[in-house]
Amino acid sequence: MARLNLWRWGVLACTGLYFLVPLAASVVFTLDVPNQGITFDAYTHIFSTGGFGSSLLLSLELAGATIVLVLLLMVPAMVALRLGAPGLRPVVEVVCSLPLVVPPIAFVAGIGTVLKWGPDHLSRTPLFQTFVAIQNPGFPFVLVLAYVVMALPFVYRALDAGLRAIDVRTLVEAARSCGASRAQALLRAVLPNLRGALLNASFLTLALVLGEFTVAQLLGFQPFAVWIVNVSGSQAQLSVAVSVLSLLVTWVLLLALAGVGGRTRTTSSRE
Amino acid sequence: MTAALPKAAAVPVASVRRRGRASGLLAVLPLLVFTAIAFGLPAAAMLNGAFTVKAQATGAASYSLANVTTSLRGPYLTALLGSVKLSAVSAAVAGAVGLPLAHAVVTSRFRALRQAVLTASGVLANFGGVPLAFAFVATLGNAGVLTRHLGLTDTGWDLYSFWGLVIVYLYFLIPLMVLTITPALEGLRSQWREAAHNNGATTLQYWLHVALPVLAPSLLGGLVLLFGSAFAAYATAAAMVGSSVPLVTLQIADALSGNVLVGQENVALALSLDMVLVAGLVMAVYLPLQRRSARWLA
Numbered sequence: 001m002a003r004l005n006l007w008r009w010g011v012l013a014c015t016g017l018y019f020l021v022p023l024a025a026s027v028v029f030t031l032d033v034p035n036q037g038i039t040f041d042a043y044t045h046i047f048s049t050g051g052f053g054s055s056l057l058l059s060l061e062l063a064g065a066t067i068v069l070v071l072l073l074m075v076p077a078m079v080a081l082r083l084g085a086p087g088l089r090p091v092v093e094v095v096c097s098l099p100l101v102v103p104p105i106a107f108v109a110g111i112g113t114v115l116k117w118g119p120d121h122l123s124r125t126p127l128f129q130t131f132v133a134i135q136n137p138g139f140p141f142v143l144v145l146a147y148v149v150m151a152l153p154f155v156y157r158a159l160d161a162g163l164r165a166i167d168v169r170t171l172v173e174a175a176r177s178c179g180a181s182r183a184q185a186l187l188r189a190v191l192p193n194l195r196g197a198l199l200n201a202s203f204l205t206l207a208l209v210l211g212e213f214t215v216a217q218l219l220g221f222q223p224f225a226v227w228i229v230n231v232s233g234s235q236a237q238l239s240v241a242v243s244v245l246s247l248l249v250t251w252v253l254l255l256a257l258a259g260v261g262g263r264t265r266t267t268s269s270r271e
Numbered sequence: 272m273t274a275a276l277p278k279a280a281a282v283p284v285a286s287v288r289r290r291g292r293a294s295g296l297l298a299v300l301p302l303l304v305f306t307a308i309a310f311g312l313p314a315a316a317m318l319n320g321a322f323t324v325k326a327q328a329t330g331a332a333s334y335s336l337a338n339v340t341t342s343l344r345g346p347y348l349t350a351l352l353g354s355v356k357l358s359a360v361s362a363a364v365a366g367a368v369g370l371p372l373a374h375a376v377v378t379s380r381f382r383a384l385r386q387a388v389l390t391a392s393g394v395l396a397n398f399g400g401v402p403l404a405f406a407f408v409a410t411l412g413n414a415g416v417l418t419r420h421l422g423l424t425d426t427g428w429d430l431y432s433f434w435g436l437v438i439v440y441l442y443f444l445i446p447l448m449v450l451t452i453t454p455a456l457e458g459l460r461s462q463w464r465e466a467a468h469n470n471g472a473t474t475l476q477y478w479l480h481v482a483l484p485v486l487a488p489s490l491l492g493g494l495v496l497l498f499g500s501a502f503a504a505y506a507t508a509a510a511m512v513g514s515s516v517p518l519v520t521l522q523i524a525d526a527l528s529g530n531v532l533v534g535q536e537n538v539a540l541a542l543s544l545d546m547v548l549v550a551g552l553v554m555a556v557y558l559p560l561q562r563r564s565a566r567w568l569a
Contacts, residue, residue, distance in 0.1 A: 008375040025416040029409035076298040085295025103503030106543030110313025145309040243402035
């Protein structure tokens, strides 16, 4: 047992070092400027730079819309697979794994091609208005569509792991035997037992959207990640300061979500 | 709660199952329709564009293999092979580090440590892109903090190289490995270890004959996910190395944004198709494995 503990702490210490050093070095890099001494200029400059608030807000709105949409699509489908349609399981599995096969940069190349159809072929049809609407720079819904697709594999894994841990069929049949309707069984019996998996899926989606750069950049929109790059330019200290800040923002959001989920967690997870 | 429940109605189990099948299809349908539009349409457009060649003079489009053959020659082929090599090496190293880390966390008695590592992994697994590149430039770049204080330049250290990229990629690949392998590790019953020890097996024998065979499908599945993630990474490399390390994603972005010759957009689509084929090949290995792992860990 002692050897196991030594091994455990050795592994944790080595990886901890690898993950903490770049963060610490980044902070040192922004504060301890050669020939200038300790200065907070890099950080104060960020907030006075235009677009900070609006791009962060846009990213959060996109993340919220993506999480709602992906859960609305995936949760009923995944529960149904367990209940009465196991034959569809391979289909859903393949559909949810396909986005892994298409890298974001290839995906955005395809989206760009499709969006070009709008002005080229559809300008006289009502569909054209839809094309314009989903590219509204105030809230580019086309990004939500892309992010939902990109989140599918992660959400699938998270929900699958959660559903594996509970016996959905027995839960639903028990609820139905007690007179609950189908919707009640889902909302009152299944979803509470899936809380961990739902939160996990939301975390992954949130982090994915907040950090996403490739699709937004190549389609010409400016959420937080793209703003960071645009604003950093040639100022080394400022660019690193924004990187540190973006990690902190993501971290605080995820911890807040984890706190909300953790407080109501039952003793079942303790086994 | 009680007010919402009407008097208990006896619902025959068989009828629940039969109706479940029909409504099961109904519940899956929105997902399928959505992916057909949001994913199928761009994929079809990419496929169509990859095989379309526009004549310079007339602008008339025709189908041909020209883009695809161009994408498999010269600098494009070098970039494709460079991406495969970088992804394979990074995924292998991340797997070798991520498994022991996940094991150390899962078997720990401290729930807070577990929670902290898993939450941190969730954040770091998605800490790709430009911020990651900037953080490493600040640490190990030419003017980086460690480079300056440890005098790494004299030892021949260069962040803007193949191995530099591997070190940076590990920063999001290791947490990704921890996230994907943790459920499988949690599925390892401690009784199996005890049973193996009671039968006289050493720890090494337990791992070789019990734990690793059970974990193998999940482990390989995780490696595939890491490979795909590294293969698709674009922003980190773009911000860090420019074009000193040839990578297929950088080539595609160049061609898409018109940095090279006009009319290369469809070569970019053909390169995208090459990427999809490589990733698809790996996925064909992965899906059967995933199904096998479910047998043990259900």
